[in-house]
Amino acid sequence: MKLLLDTSDVHAIKRIAKMFPIWGITTNPAIVAAGGVQLFDLLPAIRDALGGEGTLFAQVISSSVEGMIEDAHKLNERVENLVVKVPVTPKGLQVIKELTKQGIPTLATSVYGAAQGLLGVLAGAKYVSPYVSRIDAQGGDGAQTVSELQCLLSTHAPDKELVAASFKSPRQALECMLIGCKGITLPVNIFDLFISDPAVAVAVDQFVENWGKAFHTDCL
Structure with missing residues (x-):
């Protein structure tokens, strides 16, 4: 499974990269x-924090096709x-289609429905990110949307990758892992939890205490 961090905190990226092989940011x-x-300025700093490795994802800002x-x-x-990263909107789909022709890889983002996500990858996006907690907040079922989108990808676009995003709790992320999601992107606080x-x-403290009482040392 590919685990990414959803953050711009370079210090947090460095801290977590020391203990875990982060696939991307x-x-x-x-x-x-x-x-x-x-x-x-941020992107090179993130690249350095990952030791020059990993995949970076950054989103377009403009609202026009030409600007994006x-x-x-x-x-x-x-x-x-x-x-x-390109939002899956009518204009965003045009952008994804054109960037794919130009050989620039894209991630279809701002996805709130399985069919919407499928359109993003069929337009050419290599990755797609459904917003799990935001779907839940609107009265939907984020984990179910992930499951449906994953099924659609397996049937219609097996070469594309789902990267679930927007988590407010470890349980939400765990549910996506149990479904079989191959990629998730976590905020730093959720990773830490x-x-x-x-x-x-x-x-751990009890182990150390018991060892010290028995052998009068805190190491082997």
């Missing part, structure tokens, strides 16, 4: 704006191995 305009660092294509070219030229159960710290 995704950003969006809201995440970049919250971090306060211009995207063109121009954004895509600028992003593609900024760092190597970058995938351009997977390994921050207080019971784990208590168990």
